[in-house]
Amino acid sequence: MGEVKLFFGPNHPGMHGNFSVHMYVEGDIVKRARPLPGFLHRGFEKLMERRFWYSNIALIPRICVPEPDINEACYAMAIEKIAKLDVPERAQWIRMIILELARMANHLMAVGGIGGPLGLYTASHWGMADRDRILDIFEAISGARIYHMYIVPGGVRKNITPKIEEMIWKFLEYIESRFDDYENLIFKNRIVHSRLKGRIILTREHALEMGVTGVGLRATGVPYDVRKVDPYLFYDKVDFIVPTATDGDAFSRVYLKFQELKQSVRIIRQALEKMPQSDKVNVPISKGSALRHRVPKGMAYAHVESARGEYGFFVVSDGKNKPYRVAVRGASYPQGLYGIEKYLPGTRIEDVPVWLATMDVCAPEIDR
Amino acid sequence: MKQSQSQMPKKDFFAPVKAWKFLGKKPVTIEVPNKVKREASERYRGFHINDWSKCIGCGTCAKVCPTDAIKMVEVPGLVQEDGKLPQRPVIDYGRCSFCALCVDICTTGSLQMTREYIHISDDPEDYIFMPTEKGIKAKRGLYEHGKAPLGWVKDKDSDLLDLERVLMEMVEPQERVRSFIEIVKGYSKEQAMKEAARCVGCGICTYTCPAHMDIPQYIESIYNDDLEEGLRWLYRTNPLSMVCGRVCTHRCESVCAIGNRGEPVAIRWLKRYIIDNVPLEEYSRILDINPEKKGKSIGIIGSGPAGLAAAYFLATMGYDVTIYEAAPRPGGVMRYGIPKYRLPDEALDKDIALIEALGVRILTNMKVGEDISFDEIAKKHDAVFLATGFGLGRSTKVPGTDHPNVKQALPMLKMIRDFLRGDGPKPPVPKKLVVIGGGNVAMDISRSMARLQMIEYGKVDVHTASLERTYEEMPADMDEIEEALEEGVKFYPGWGPIEIVIENDEVKGVRFKKCIRVFDENHRFNPQFDEEKQIFLEADMVIEAIGQAPDYSYLPQELQEKLEFFRGRIKTNEYGQTAIEWLFAGGDIVHGPDIVHGVADGHAAAKGIDLYLSSKE
Known part of the structure; x- marks a missing residue:
């Protein structure tokens, strides 16, 4: 049988967002693969240069839809580094809560979402339903479910009320009660084991070679987590561990995400307890209205551990009221672009969506 | 594959089946919007409302909008008034990202967001609309039109304006009252x-x-x-x-x-x-500035704000300009009225130097009617601009005002300025002074005299009484009142003079009666008094600062007859042109005392003169 070209995405139920892979297959085996992440290309980095420092917060969450807050946080932290802003302590704790909630929302979608390519749709429904409870919290905090536009340079836009804190406590309790269900349904499932265990392996050498971070790297035994290696916000003041595995296969990647969910619960609990009471949750970037905020000349890189790995913003200011240049390090760039082209060949067709799901490929952050 | 199967413990074989326990449970799916109307959260960023009674059409929302969703559109029927522009924001919900930056930066707080989030329509035009206080008329929305509860509103945390001024450094009251140095440091x-x-x-x-x-x-x-x-x-x-x-x-x-x-x-x-x-x-x-010379000349009478402004603009248009000034120095009220601590001579000199550099001739000590006749000026120039200002003071005309120690503010201010620049003798400084008036001139004279008293006697004893009953009602700027208070001036708002008490031909003080109303229902000046309530303020000098009046004595009689007047002011068209086509007027004698109005009149008259002379060609 000769080579056949198959299009996977962008309009495919098993595809993650507007992303496409052109596959050249022989039988069931992928011979060559070409990723096309550009369907969502909006030129984010360039657009940012034409908007006020503050107005950009409406644009940047779109660089990664399932986990928008990391963009806001990186952007804000980079500006704060350049402008040497003293962000109120409470705002920093709130940011941690937001980032961990976002990680949980993303992981719930990924852990449940593995049911998609495997045909275990109960898991997908559970994941999405439980994620929705986090979106409820986001809605209460920021007034929006997906694009929160909440973390801003200088702090956060509004304070968290005791009512919202209560909501978060309740959610943490609930989600903990659900972990056993997830474990039983997904991780003690023979089909899941058959499909994921020992499959779609990314070795440590390959991961390091491409620059893969996040669970893709941690599944090969490298305990690299920005929260530990370069603690930002108050991650050095909370107690948590970074789960790792050694297999480097699809199963360990999904399982690590599941373990990280539990760590996030720990972190949020500690943050809620340690967060000081204060009325002040932000400081202005500079004197003046948001139309004329200025960031002093300089450049800075700020990075966070996103659900997909190291995520960073490099911001350059020439002292004007708009950024001179913003460059984004999308966490899924290595595995989503090089990984697919280099390491997808040789796998079976049905493993392609599993690669995309377990590696967490997010199209707009690849093509900013 | 075999290996992975063997890794799974046998007891876990049926683990996934435990999920069946959910079969009997209530589903969590909510069918929105058909079955359940899901209320959004308190801070929800939904469709906008805009309170038109507060909105000033400043367009700041449109400027901050990151998606260009907001356009400012002129609203027919809205008139342009002070502090408001006749335009309102129109929001294109096809572009709006519901970021609420517009709400957070709104200068008045009129723009807010509701919790309404449903609007279903197949007509794209339905998504472009101008919010009012009722908000969008949402099709199949959660709430009735105008009933949607507020969602995201601005609070002190999310405010994107900077409401506090950068502090201006000023000379401390104790220090500044001892001299005439400029107060504001810049x-x-x-x-x-x-x-x-x-x-x-x-x-x-x-x-x-x-x-x-x-x-x-x-x-x-x-x-x-x-x-x-x-x-x-x-x-x-x-x-x-x-x-x-x-x-x-x-x-x-x-x-x-x-x-x-x-x-x-x-x-x-x-x-x-x-x-x-x-x-x-x-x-x-x-x-x-390098204008082509037009070969025509303009005569300007008076070198105050209106005269100088007209001279500048006419000179930039290429006209030969000559200013006739009665006083020894140019500047008019700016030179002889406003106290030195507010406007030092050097500041004025800088402005005048530029105007002179453009070729404008300023003839000082040239009083029209005495040193040169008006007809001579009219003959010499192609057009004449009158900017003679309000040079005469008004008097309350209560008994005793004819006493030599009852003075007018303007001549006193002139005397003080002349003294300070070494042009004239020292003005008399009373130990106790009463000033009658509540406008900026009253503040100027009160504060100038306070300084002289401080220099002379080491203490301030100035009492300023005005008809207006509150500081807000007084026509003087609030800054002026506050600074005067800091410098030790005492205010008596709401008192009208009855008489100047004179004993042995010496001023002893002023008796006042309580003023209960300054303006009547038609907003016309018509003070009413409570004759029962009276106070007496001791003084050895009284200064009246209740307003100024024009002096038209230099104008020939036949000209005065041709001109039209309204309440003592010359009537002109929008370009300052009077009933006599070559004669233009501006400044106080047209619009009343205000420097920037004078500048505006000078500019308008320059345009008018240019139009008139070009049309004659």
Whole structure:
């Protein structure tokens, strides 16, 4: 049988967002693969240069839809580094809560979402339903479910009320009660084991070679987590561990995400307890209205551990009221672009969506 | 594959089946919007509402909008008034990202968001609309039209405006009352740039400014640290920026959009910052005035704000301009009225120097009617501009005002200024002074006399009484009143004089009666008094500062008959042209006392004269 070209995405139920892979297959085996992440290309980095420092917060969450807050946080932290802003302590704790909630929302979608390519749709429904409870919290905090536009340079836009804190406590309790269900349904499932265990392996050498971070790297035994290696916000003041595995296969990647969910619960609990009471949750970037905020000349890189790995913003200011240049390090760039082209060949067709799901490929952050 | 199967413990074989326990449970899916109306959260960023009674059409929402979803559209039926523009935001929900930055930056707080989030329509036009206080008429929405509860509203955390002014450094009251040094120190570069950053560039000020100065533009020049550009903007409409940067009545600031919720942008100090920081030698290069000579000459009578402004603009158009000034120095009220601590001579000299550099001749000590006749001037020039101002003081005419120790404010102020620059004798300084009046001239004379008293006797004893019953009602600027209070002037608002008490031919004081109303129902000046309530203020000198009047005695009788007057002011068209086509007028004698109005009139008259002379060709 000769080579056949198959299009996977962008309009495919098993595809993650507007992303496409052109596959050249022989039988069931992928011979060559070409990723096309550009369907969502909006030129984010360039657009940012034409908007006020503050107005950009409406644009940047779109660089990664399932986990928008990391963009806001990186952007804000980079500006704060350049402008040497003293962000109120409470705002920093709130940011941690937001980032961990976002990680949980993303992981719930990924852990449940593995049911998609495997045909275990109960898991997908559970994941999405439980994620929705986090979106409820986001809605209460920021007034929006997906694009929160909440973390801003200088702090956060509004304070968290005791009512919202209560909501978060309740959610943490609930989600903990659900972990056993997830474990039983997904991780003690023979089909899941058959499909994921020992499959779609990314070795440590390959991961390091491409620059893969996040669970893709941690599944090969490298305990690299920005929260530990370069603690930002108050991650050095909370107690948590970074789960790792050694297999480097699809199963360990999904399982690590599941373990990280539990760590996030720990972190949020500690943050809620340690967060000081204060009325002040932000400081202005500079004197003046948001139309004329200025960031002093300089450049800075700020990075966070996103659900997909190291995520960073490099911001350059020439002292004007708009950024001179913003460059984004999308966490899924290595595995989503090089990984697919280099390491997808040789796998079976049905493993392609599993690669995309377990590696967490997010199209707009690849093509900013 | 075999290996992985063997890794799984046998007891876990049925683990996934445990999920069947959910079969009997209630589903969590909510069928929105058909079955359940799901209320959004308290802070929800839904469709906008805009309270038109508060909205001033400043357009700041449109400027901050990151998606260009907001356009400002002129609304027919809305009239342009002070502090408001006749436009309102239109929001395109096809572009809106519901970020709420527009709400957070709204200068008045009129724009807010509701919790309404459903609007289903197949007509794209339905998604472009102009919010009112009722919000969108949402099709299949959660709430009835106008009933949607508020969602995201601005609070002190999310506010994106800077409501606090950069503090202007001033000389301390104890120090400044001992001399006539200038009180306001002026902004540094850093301070000015910070203050300029507060401006949202709405331009509401431009409309209100009598001279229609390009305020947002020159503030932006300061923000961009381009003072040459700023100077060009200033001189487009106002050649007396140095003076106006110090003593303008700054009506721009009273309508400033930021002033709706905070302190208005310090427009006047920013203007002064530009002028203070561009050296005079650079002006001609920056402004690049090089007009073609027109070979026609204009005579201007009076070198006050209106006369100088007209001279500047006429000179830039290429006319030969001659100013006739009765006093020994040019400047009019700016030279002889306003006290030195507000407007030092050097500031005025700088403005006049530029105008003279353009070839304008200023003939001082040239009183029309005495040193030169009006007819001679009329014969010499192609057009004449009258800008003689209000030189006479008004009197309360209560018994005793004819006493020599009952003075008028304007001559006293002139005497003080002449004394300070060494041109005249020292004015008499009373130990106890009563000033009658509540306007800026009353403040000027009270504070000037307070300084002289301090220098002479080491203590201030000035009592200022006015008909207006509160500080707010008094026509004087609040800053002036506050600074006068700091300097030790005592105020008696709400008292009208009955008589000046004179014993043995010496002023002993003034008796006042309580004023219960200044204006009647028709807002006309018609004070009413409570004769029962009286006070007596001791004084050995009384100064009246209740208003000024024009003096038209220099105009020939037949000319006066041809001119039209209204309440003592000359009637003109919008270009300052009087009933006599070659005669133009402006300033106090047309619009009443206000420097920036004078500048505006000078500009208008210059345009009018140019139109008139070009049409004659």
